[in-house]
Amino acid sequence: MESSFKWVMRSKWAYKKPHKIYAACLQIITLMQVMEIDLSIFLDALFWGNEYCVADKRMQWQRTAFLHSAELPFLLDRWDKPPRKSDSIIRLKGARGIINMFAVATTIDLVKAELKGLGLFLQLSAKDDVSASKLTSLTFTELEDMAREKAPTVWQLFQSILDTGKGKKWEHIALTITSIVSYMQSHNRNRLQKLLAIYLKFRGISAKGFDTLHAMGLTMSHKWTCDAIQRISDECMHKKSSKSPGSPPEVQQVYRTSSGSLVGVLWELWGSAKSSLLNSPEFKLATYKDRHSLFLNAPKPIDQLPTSEGHDILQYLLGTTNIAEASYDDNSRLINEWLQQLGWMMDVQKWEFAWALIVYWAGDQLTVDRLQHLFMFRGRDDTSYNHLDFAVIVFGWFHLQMAYAVSLHKQYLGTERGCGLQHVFNILNQKGLEKVLTKGPFHHTLNEALHHVAAAHIHKDWLEVAGVETLSELCSRSAEDLKKLASKIVKRRASSEALDRLDEHGEDEIDKELKQVIMWNRDVLQYLVLNEAVKNSDVGLMENMLPHLLYQFTGSGNSKYAIEVLELMQGLY
Structure with missing residues (x-):
């Protein structure tokens, strides 16, 4: 007003x-x-x-x-930039120098005041930096919103400089610069620096690298980071000891119930095809008349781990150790090191290990392979403890997911001018996916690309099978019809049965591109189902997928993971 x-x-x-x-x-x-x-x-x-x-x-x-x-803002603008005379091309000087000096001084005072207010929210005390809940209580987005609210002038300055209008994420850079400046004013304002230090420590940054980043104000020092990791480990060990004082925890028996594996996996495949449509912006699920229908519900888990109160999974951070893990002897030393950190190395406890305890060891395929060979090498030792009879060695499912993604990459990469993934990567402008890499965000980028390509193919199949021009036309269909169409898509466009029907036409009459699409849909849908099963702890579905995983790794030439899956199947059945 x-x-x-x-x-x-x-x-x-x-x-x-x-x-x-x-x-x-x-x-x-x-x-x-x-x-x-x-x-x-x-x-x-x-x-x-x-x-x-x-x-x-x-x-x-x-x-x-x-x-x-x-009129006051207009007067200030004229004093800063007086208008030219009609007969002159030279602008009068006005009071630009004085106004600029005043503006700079005022801005400095305002920025200092805002950073002082923001600094209170960037502090993380020493007693809280070993708490996972405190360390992760704020996300990057929440920190950005806080900086925008508490230091609006600072945020506007960075936005005017960093926002080029090309869609680049300038907010992360603005938050980083703001945190560095605030940290330089007071080393107590170190929330971001502590987060980055702990993250980079587990990414293998060297001590010199830490000291360089610390000098730039990006992280805490290497000494602080090592001390913090040790304090976190000690805190975890304290919590772990308080939960199981005196002796190692007892083994809990896991009882499995058998479900029809083929039916369960097929049901999940139909669910994946259906969710591809429902998650499409073109379908507009929010306004769909049958959006609450039972036919649109996600498939029920086959054998899901309980997630209610009292069944939460707790992770405890072990202390770091200077063991390279480069040989079988190193792995043997590491086993003793971890058990010693857990306080399970007394003679009485070793006896319990030999007679009553089972400890599961999980990791990537290389770690599992070395532990299995170590188990064989120590088969003639004197005691059950030295035999490692207490050890059950299994592969980590996250590593198996990564291996599955690499398998799809190897099988369907193709060429730039073909119809494989290489052609799609160029269209999506996805860099760094031409070759499989073990470092960096390769798996994250590949996983994201596989989801995009899978969604595009399934959307196309919805149009073909339903006989419509756009996905929005499917909003007029009932939920029951959509479920039937999803099963048809899996049967006609994503199954071995569809491939067998194509092969019946003879080599010369086969549509090779269609065959490639069906093979891709079949394999990538299995990959998506596996991801959902692991994410939702549906161990029954994970077990049902083992035969397909065995064929997938065997066909793609990954004999090591094929053997791991086969050994797991032998242990289960």
């Missing part, structure tokens, strides 16, 4: 003609000359420079009206 001062000033401007304003100004200048004062003396006295002017009611009103007027 417009203030009374602005309204009065605007009403006076409305009926004043330029020549009348000029005449009035001329009279005022003449009177100032008579009174032997100039404009600077007048303004200084009016704006709190003369005690009599400060107390005068008429001058108070004029002073307040001027400071609240709509």
Whole structure:
């Protein structure tokens, strides 16, 4: 709402003609000359420079009206950049130098005040940096929102500099710079630095690398990081010991119930095809009439691990150790090291290991392979403890997911001009996916690309099988019809049965591109189902997928994971 001062000033401007304003100004200048004062003396006295002017009611009103007027910003702009004369190409200097000095000084004071207020929220005390809940209580997005709220001027400055309008994520850079500046003002404002230090420690950054990043204000020092990791480990060991004092925890028996593996996997495949449609922006699920229908519910888990209170999974951080894990002897030393950190290395406890305890060891295929060979090498040792009879060695499912993605990459990469993944990667402008890499975000990028390509193929299959031009037309179909269409898509476009029907036509009549698409849909849907099964802890579905995983790794030439899957099947059945 417009203030009374602005309204009065605007009403006076409305009926004043330029020549009348000029005449009035001329009279005022003449009177100032008579009174032997100039404009600077007048303004200084009016704006709190003369005690009599400060107390005068008429001058108070004029002073307040001027400071609240709509014309003040325009006056400041003119003083900074006076307009050119009509007959001159040179702009008058005005008061640019003085205004710039004032603007810089004001901005500095404002930025300092905002950073001081923001700094209170960037502090993380030493007693909290070993707490996972405290360390991860704020996400990057929440930190950005906090910086935007508590330091709006700083945020606007960075936005004007960093936001190029090309869609790049400038907010992360702005937050990083803001955190560095705040950290330089006070080392207590170190929330981001502690987060990055702990993250980079587990990414294998060297001590010199840490010291360089610390000198730049990006992380804490290497010494602090090592001490923090040790404190986190000690805290975890304390919690672990309090949960199982005196002796190692007892083994819990896991009972399995058999479900029809083929039916369960097929049901999940239909669910994946259906969710591809429902998650499409073109389908508009929010306005779909049958969106609450039972036919659209996700498939029920086959054998899901309990997730209620009391069944939460707790992870405990072990301390770091200077063992390279480069030989069988190193792996043997590591086993003793971990058990010693857990406090399970007393003679009585070793006896319990030999007779009563089972400890599961999981990791990537290389770790599992070395532990299995170590188990065989120690088969003739004297005691059951030295035999490693307590050890059950299994592969990590996350590593298996990565191996599956690499298998799809190897099988369907193709060429830039073909119809394989290489052609799609170029269209999507996905860099760094031409070759399989073991370092960096390769798996994350590949996994994201596989999801995009799978969604595109399944969307196309929905159009073909349903006989529609766009996915939005399917909004008129009932939920039961959509479920039937999803099963048809799996049967006709993503199954070995569909491939067998194609092969019946003879080599010359086979549509090779269609065959490639069906093979891709069949394999990638299995990959998506596996991801969902692992994510939702559906161990029954994971077990049912083992035969397909065996064929997948055997066909792609990954004999090591094929053997791991086969050994797991032998252990289960």
